[in-house]
Amino acid sequence: MPFDRSPSKAVTTSSLPKLKNVEVECSGCPIRHRAVCARCAPTELQRLEEIKYYRRYDAGQPIAWAGDDMGFVASVVKGVATISQTMADGRKQMVGLLLPSDFIGRPGRASTPYDVTAVSEVTLCCFRRKPFEQLLVTTPAVAERLLDMSLDELDAAREWMLVLGRKTAREKIASLLTIVARREATVGLSAMKGRIVVELPLTREAMADYLGLTLETVSRQISALKNEGILELDGKRRIVVPDIRLLMAETGDDMDGGLIA
C-alpha cells in the first residue's frame, strides 16, 4: 500500500514542480476509475467538476485532528496518509492507511474521530461536505460506490484485527511487508516471482503504531528477517524481498490461496 512516490522516484522528496499538473479535469484524473466517483456518468462528472477543489499537504503535515470539523470530504489523489487514534497517555494506534483513490471523511458527520496525517506529500480532491451529501442523494452512482468502498475498508480493518490480536511480532512484520510487497508487485513494477523492491514510506515508529508494537521490536524483527535472508535492506527506507514466498511463509496465514496467479 504505501509508497506511491510514483512519478519519477527521482531524488527522494525533492524535484517537484509537478503538483500543479495534478489539478486536471476529472476525465483525465489518475484515480478516476477507483475513487468514489468511479461509477459516475459523464454528465455526473460534470457536476463533480464544478464543486471539487484541490488541497496539498507536505509530508508530515496534519490533514485533520480528532475532533476537528473537517468541513469537507475528499479523495486521495496522490501520496500516502494515515488514520490514527491516540490515547490520553500517548499510546497510538494506526487504524487506516490512505492511498490514492481512498476516501477521507464521513458524510453525515461533521467531525472526524481520528487524526489524519500526510505521510508523504499528499494531494486531495475535496468537496465541501454539504454539497457532497446532497450529491449522495441525487447521484446514486456515488452513493453506491461509497458503500462498496466502505465495505472494503471494513474488511481490511477486520483483517487487521486478526493481525493485531493474534499474530506474533514476527508475523506482524511479515504481514505488513507482504501486503506492501504484493501491492507493489500488482502495480506491475516487479514480477511476483522475482525480487521485489519495496519502497516503504513508513518509519519504524509508524510501522510499530500500525502493528501494535514498539519501534524497538519492529527493528529487531526486521533485523532477524534480514539475517535469515528473507529480506535485504538497502538504505533506511528500501526493502528488497528476494522471494516473496519465503516472506509469506512467515505471516502465519494459510498461504495456499496466495500468489497472484
Added chain:
Amino acid sequence: MPFDRSPSKAVTTSSLPKLKNVEVECSGCPIRHRAVCARCAPTELQRLEEIKYYRRYDAGQPIAWAGDDMGFVASVVKGVATISQTMADGRKQMVGLLLPSDFIGRPGRASTPYDVTAVSEVTLCCFRRKPFEQLLVTTPAVAERLLDMSLDELDAAREWMLVLGRKTAREKIASLLTIVARREATVGLSAMKGRIVVELPLTREAMADYLGLTLETVSRQISALKNEGILELDGKRRIVVPDIRLLMAETGDDMDGGLIA
C-alpha cells in the same frame, strides 16, 4: 460449544411465549427503528414485508462458515452472534459482535470471508441476496441506512483496533464490558447512572477471542475487577456494574465525552 441457555430456561428472560411471536409485521418489529429498514416509509416496508423470511439458530450453531455462499443477507432480530476469523493453527480472532438490529452479509458479494456463529439463540430476518440488491437500487432509504450502518461498523472496528493493538488486558476487559453495558443501558433497561445488569452471552473463551487474550487472562482480570468492587458476578453469565463510571475509568479512554446525557 458455547452456551446453551436454550429455549425454556423459563424464569429469567421469561414472560414471553416469544419465538413464535418474533415473526411479526414490520410495523411491530422490535428492531424496526434501528435496523437496515429503519428509514423506510410505510409503503416501502410493505415491499420488505413481502420478501422477508425468518430463520432461527440455536446457541452455538454456525450461521455461516468462511467461504460459504450465504445466499441471503439478514438483520439480527434477537440474540447474539459473532463474526470471527481462524488461522491455520487454530488461533482465533473475533472481528465483530452482532446484536439485535445489526446487519449480516454483504450485498454484491456471494461468500463471507468470516465465520458467523450464533452465541445465544438467534432469530434473523432474512432477504435473499439478489432481491435485496435490487432493493438497494430502488429504495434509497435502505441504501442510505446501510451505508450509515456500515460506517458505524467501520468506526467500531477501528476503535477495536486500538483496543487490540494498544490496551492492557485490564483495559481490554473494561472496554468490552463498557460497550456491552452502554448498549444495554441505551436500549433503556437501566439508567446510565444506576446499577447496570449485563446479561453477557459470551464464555470466557469467546471474550478472549474477542480481546486477543487467553481465557485465563480474561478470568484473572474479571476476578481482579470483582475484588476491587468495580463489578459483581451473579452466576456465570450475568455481570452487575454498580457504577459504570468506575468501569469506564479502567478503559484507558479519555472519558470526558462519555456518559450518554
Added chain:
DNA sequence: CGATTCCTTGAGACAGCTCAATTTCGGTGG
C-alpha cells in the same frame, strides 16, 4: 560537514501465556 532524526542493539523487567489442578455453576436423573 555538522546536526538531527531515525535506526540498531543490549540488558533487564514484566505482562500475559502455558500448563496444571481445583472449584463452581447449571443441568439432570434418581
Added chain:
DNA sequence: CCACCGAAATTGAGCTGTCTCAAGGAATCG
C-alpha cells in the same frame, strides 16, 4: 428435592515474548 456430572471458570506457578530503558551508530538534510 437432592446428589451427581460435565462444562466452564478460577487459581497457581513458572516461562517467555515483548516492552522499557539506555547507549551507540547510520542516514539524510541544511
